[in-house]
Amino acid sequence: MREKSYLLLVHHPTVDREGKIITSAITTLDMHDFARLAKTYGLGGVLVQTNLPQQVELIKRLLGHWTEGYGGERNAHRKEAIEGVTFWPTVSESLGAVQKAHGERPIVIATSARDVGLPVITFAEARKKCEESGGPSVIVFGTASGLAQEVFSECDYVVEPIGSPSGYNHLSVRSAASIVVDRIFG
Amino acid sequence: MREKSYLLLVHHPTVDREGKIITSAITTLDMHDFARLAKTYGLGGVLVQTNLPQQVELIKRLLGHWTEGYGGERNAHRKEAIEGVTFWPTVSESLGAVQKAHGERPIVIATSARDVGLPVITFAEARKKCEESGGPSVIVFGTASGLAQEVFSECDYVVEPIGSPSGYNHLSVRSAASIVVDRIFG
Numbered sequence: 268m269r270e271k272s273y274l275l276l277v278h279h280p281t282v283d284r285e286g287k288i289i290t291s292a293i294t295t296l297d298m299h300d301f302a303r304l305a306k307t308y309g310l311g312g313v314l315v316q317t318n319l320p321q322q323v324e325l326i327k328r329l330l331g332h333w334t335e336g337y338g339g340e341r342n343a344h345r346k347e348a349i350e351g352v353t354f355w356p357t358v359s360e361s362l363g364a365v366q367k368a369h370g371e372r373p374i375v376i377a378t379s380a381r382d383v384g385l386p387v388i389t390f391a392e393a394r395k396k397c398e399e400s401g402g403p404s405v406i407v408f409g410t411a412s413g414l415a416q417e418v419f420s421e422c423d424y425v426v427e428p429i430g431s432p433s434g435y436n437h438l439s440v441r442s443a444a445s446i447v448v449d450r451i452f453g
Numbered sequence: 454m455r456e457k458s459y460l461l462l463v464h465h466p467t468v469d470r471e472g473k474i475i476t477s478a479i480t481t482l483d484m485h486d487f488a489r490l491a492k493t494y495g496l497g498g499v500l501v502q503t504n505l506p507q508q509v510e511l512i513k514r515l516l517g518h519w520t521e522g523y524g525g526e527r528n529a530h531r532k533e534a535i536e537g538v539t540f541w542p543t544v545s546e547s548l549g550a551v552q553k554a555h556g557e558r559p560i561v562i563a564t565s566a567r568d569v570g571l572p573v574i575t576f577a578e579a580r581k582k583c584e585e586s587g588g589p590s591v592i593v594f595g596t597a598s599g600l601a602q603e604v605f606s607e608c609d610y611v612v613e614p615i616g617s618p619s620g621y622n623h624l625s626v627r628s629a630a631s632i633v634v635d636r637i638f639g
Contacts, residue, residue: 269618284528300627300628303628304624304625304628307617307621307622308617308618308619309617309619309621341470344623345623347621348621348623429635430639431493431495432455432494432638433492435493435495435530435533435534436493437530437531437534438490438493438631439485439486439490439627441486441625441627441631442486442489442493442627442628442630442631445627445629446631446639449635450635452618453632
């Protein structure tokens with residue numbers, strides 16, 4: 268049921284390095300990397316959340332190069348991936364959109380490098396939940412220094428940390444999402 | 454022996470979508486993502502290759518923000534990762550530098566989504582070769598649409614493709630490297 272699984276990239280509320288709640292800036296590069304990742308693993312698509320409508324307008328104009336403009340003609344693969352990206356003002360609304368599309372509340376699995384007070388499941392368990400439930404699912408990623416605590420109240424589980432043999436645990440959200448998706452859906 | 458394993462990011466010779474040999478542009482974002490990835494998995498470092506010395510100068514100035522400037526003071530983790538990045542004008546010289554550092558020719562493993570005429574090894578075999586040999590190793594990644602054929606003559610093996618349940622196989626080099634490193638060293 269991987270085609271009912273979505274990646275949600277949250278820009279607000281996230282936290283900075285001091286734990287302060289912020290809105291991080293959308294980057295086109297994250298959109299491209301997430302879109303290509305979701306497409307490669309056969310997922311349903313990418314949900315991008317931000318509370319700043321101006322950023323959505325800007326990013327849509329930039330992505331339009333790939334979906335409607337010259338970039339899409341030159342690179343049909345990229346167009347195909349980018350078309351799977353949608354934008355939402357809140358985490359609730361992005362989850363609501365998945366529920367509406369599939370007529371069923373999605374299983375919502377957060378990612379975090381720290382203890383967030385949710386049941387922790389392994390990657391194998393996450394795979395089982397996403398693939399065997401028959402229903403939709405959403406894997407939630409935070410930009411900046413991660414998801415703010417209030418986001419976890421909308422999630423059912425948190426998947427185990429990626430782990431680091433070196434003790435250094437500061438992957439980019441692009442790297443972390445790639446590894447998480449590969450471990451769950453690879 | 455993961456601390457003797459390096460990631461090599463090649464910008465020339467690479468190929469564009471038509472297979473023409475090009476020099477792709479260095480991006481600071483690739484440096485950051487690769488550096489953080491190598492550090493997280495306890496690898497020896499990141500070798501960045503380009504034949505354009507002006508690009509190396511530019512990128513060193515930009516990365517200097519993190520190693521010598523304000524960014525490094527604010528974010529010691531990033532400084533630590535970025536300090537593991539070195540620059541080389543050719544693939545041969547980057548491999549020579551690893552050989553010189555460890556007194557032994559490295560095992561060189563290419564990555565490619567297509568058949569390149571090298572022995573194909575699985576991720577488990579690559580892990581074995583990198584971790585059990587006791588000597589140095591280098592995993593080679595191409596930017597743009599991948600490594601030019603002549604690069605493979607300097608490699609010993611190519612690791613099996615990441616694969617795609619959907620048939621769509623167009624990951625970013627940042628995503629591909631993250632997944633390859635996790636499968637070999639995770």
